[in-house]
Amino acid sequence: MQDDRTNAINIAEDSDNGAHRRGPRDADFDRLASLAATLMTAPAALLTLADAHGRQIVQAHVGTSAAEALGLAERFLASDPAEARDRTFLLHAGAPIVASGRTVGALLVLDGGERPAPDLDKLEQLQDIAALAGSLVVLRDRSQAGARAEAALFHAETRRAIALEAAALASWVWDPRTGVVECDTLLPELFNMPSAATMRARDIVVAIDRRDIGKTRKIFQEAxxxxxxxxxxYRIRGFDPPRWLAARGRVVERDADGRPTLVFGVNYDITERRSAEERQRLLLREINHRVKNTLATVQALATQTVRHAREPREFLDAFSQRLRALGLAHGLLSEYEWRGIGIRDLARLELSPFDDAESPRIAAIGPDALLSADQTLGLALILHELASNALKYGALSVPAGKVAVSWTVKGSAGDKQLELEWVESGGPKVSPPAHHGFGSILIRRSLAKVISSEVTHEFPAEGVRAHISMPLGETLEA
Structure with a gap:
C-alpha cells in the first residue's frame, strides 16, 4: 500500500516545505474531494495544491476537521514513508493533480484501516477526478491572469487619461465611413462646441477658420x-485674438480596398505658442527696422562729431560717449522687446554715470510714463548731452552745483503730453554761447522723428535750462 501511495502521488515534500496551512474554501474542490471519497467508499479525502512558494496546502477535505486535515496532509506527503502511518487513517489511494504539464497537488483518499487495493477502474476514475481538479487550477489561473490583465489595462488607461489631461490633449477616434468622431470632453471645448462624447466630422471642419480650411483639408486627404x-x-472661428489648435492623427485600419476605416488622433491648444512666435516675428521686424535707423544715427553722429571736433582725441571721447548713451537705451529697449520703456528707468540709466551715488547732485522727479522706441532713443541722447555739458561747463563742473530734472503728464487718455524741465543751479555764471556746437544741435533735433515734439534750450545766467514737450501713449502705475 505504501508503494502504491508513493507511485501514485510522486510529489513527496521535505519537512520544511510540507502542508502547513489550509487554503481558501472553494466549493468546486470540496465537491471533487467528496466525489473521490464516495467513489472509493472511504470515510475521508484530502485535496492539496502547491502555493506560490511550492508548499502544499490543504485546499479541500471531507470526513476530517480542518486541524486534523493539516496533520494528515503533512504525514501522507512526507518523504519518510514511516511518517505516513496514522492510528486513525491510512492512505487508501491517491492521484497527482497536474496543471499545464506540471504536478501541482494531490488527491488523497483515506480509510480507517487496512483494506484491499482499489481496482484499476476506480483508480482511473480517481485519476479523472484529479484531472478535473487540474483543469480547475488552469481555469482559476487563467481567470486570475485575466483579472490582472484587466486591472493592468485599467491602470494603463487611467495613466493615459491623466497624461492626456495633464498635457491638455484632446483624444479622438474617427470612423470615416460614418463620419462619427468619438472623443473626450476636451475636444468639443477646444472647438467651442457644447460638451459631447461624439461629434460629427463635418461640424469640426466647419469650426475651422476659412483661412486655414483649404490647407487643412488637403493635408488630411493626403493622409x-x-x-x-x-x-x-489651424485657427478656430469665433475667437479674437484667434485660437490656434494643432492636430496629430494616424490611419490605423483600412479595408481590403485600402479605404481608411479607423483614424486615431489628438488635438491641443497652441495659441500661446503661436502668439509667442508672432511676437518674435514682430520683434525681429522691429529690430531690423531699428538696426537700420541706428546705423543711420551712428553714421550721422560720427559725421557731425568729427566735423565739430578740433582734434582726434576730442572726437573719440565725444563719439564714444554718445555711442554709449545710445547703447544704454538700446539695451533697455531690448529687455522690454522694443515695446517702449518708462521714463524713470531711462533717466536713471542715462544720468547715473554723471552723478555720485554717495552724494547725489542730480534729482529726477516725476510720474512714470511709457516712452515709445523713438522717444526713448531721442530723449536718451538729449539727457546725455545736457548732462555732459553740465559736467564740462555747467552746474556739475563745481562741487556745489545741482541739476533738477522734473516732468509732468498733462491731458487725458488719448491726448497726453509729457512736459520735462532740466534746471541747473549753483554752477558758474552762464553766458550764451557764441555759436552752437553739435551737442546743442543734438539737444534740439534728437526728437525730430517724434511728431508734435518740442525742445527749447536756454542759457540764463543762473543756470542752463531746457524744456521738452512730446505726446505720450500711456502713464505707468507707480
Whole structure:
C-alpha cells in the first residue's frame, strides 16, 4: 500500500516545505474531494495544491476537521514513508493533480484501516477526478491572469487619461465611413462646441477658420489616401485674438480596398505658442527696422562729431560717449522687446554715470510714463548731452552745483503730453554761447522723428535750462 501511495502521488515534500496551512474554501474542490471519497467508499479525502512558494496546502477535505486535515496532509506527503502511518487513517489511494504539464497537488483518499487495493477502474476514475481538479487550477489561473490583465489595462488607461489631461490633449477616434468622431470632453471645448462624447466630422471642419480650411483639408486627404500620418495647425472661428489648435492623427485600419476605416488622433491648444512666435516675428521686424535707423544715427553722429571736433582725441571721447548713451537705451529697449520703456528707468540709466551715488547732485522727479522706441532713443541722447555739458561747463563742473530734472503728464487718455524741465543751479555764471556746437544741435533735433515734439534750450545766467514737450501713449502705475 505504501508503494502504491508513493507511485501514485510522486510529489513527496521535505519537512520544511510540507502542508502547513489550509487554503481558501472553494466549493468546486470540496465537491471533487467528496466525489473521490464516495467513489472509493472511504470515510475521508484530502485535496492539496502547491502555493506560490511550492508548499502544499490543504485546499479541500471531507470526513476530517480542518486541524486534523493539516496533520494528515503533512504525514501522507512526507518523504519518510514511516511518517505516513496514522492510528486513525491510512492512505487508501491517491492521484497527482497536474496543471499545464506540471504536478501541482494531490488527491488523497483515506480509510480507517487496512483494506484491499482499489481496482484499476476506480483508480482511473480517481485519476479523472484529479484531472478535473487540474483543469480547475488552469481555469482559476487563467481567470486570475485575466483579472490582472484587466486591472493592468485599467491602470494603463487611467495613466493615459491623466497624461492626456495633464498635457491638455484632446483624444479622438474617427470612423470615416460614418463620419462619427468619438472623443473626450476636451475636444468639443477646444472647438467651442457644447460638451459631447461624439461629434460629427463635418461640424469640426466647419469650426475651422476659412483661412486655414483649404490647407487643412488637403493635408488630411493626403493622409487618408496613403501617407497614414496627419499633422496640421489651424485657427478656430469665433475667437479674437484667434485660437490656434494643432492636430496629430494616424490611419490605423483600412479595408481590403485600402479605404481608411479607423483614424486615431489628438488635438491641443497652441495659441500661446503661436502668439509667442508672432511676437518674435514682430520683434525681429522691429529690430531690423531699428538696426537700420541706428546705423543711420551712428553714421550721422560720427559725421557731425568729427566735423565739430578740433582734434582726434576730442572726437573719440565725444563719439564714444554718445555711442554709449545710445547703447544704454538700446539695451533697455531690448529687455522690454522694443515695446517702449518708462521714463524713470531711462533717466536713471542715462544720468547715473554723471552723478555720485554717495552724494547725489542730480534729482529726477516725476510720474512714470511709457516712452515709445523713438522717444526713448531721442530723449536718451538729449539727457546725455545736457548732462555732459553740465559736467564740462555747467552746474556739475563745481562741487556745489545741482541739476533738477522734473516732468509732468498733462491731458487725458488719448491726448497726453509729457512736459520735462532740466534746471541747473549753483554752477558758474552762464553766458550764451557764441555759436552752437553739435551737442546743442543734438539737444534740439534728437526728437525730430517724434511728431508734435518740442525742445527749447536756454542759457540764463543762473543756470542752463531746457524744456521738452512730446505726446505720450500711456502713464505707468507707480
Amino acid at each position: 487618408l489616401k496613403g501617407s497614414d500620418d496627419y499633422s496640421g495647425e
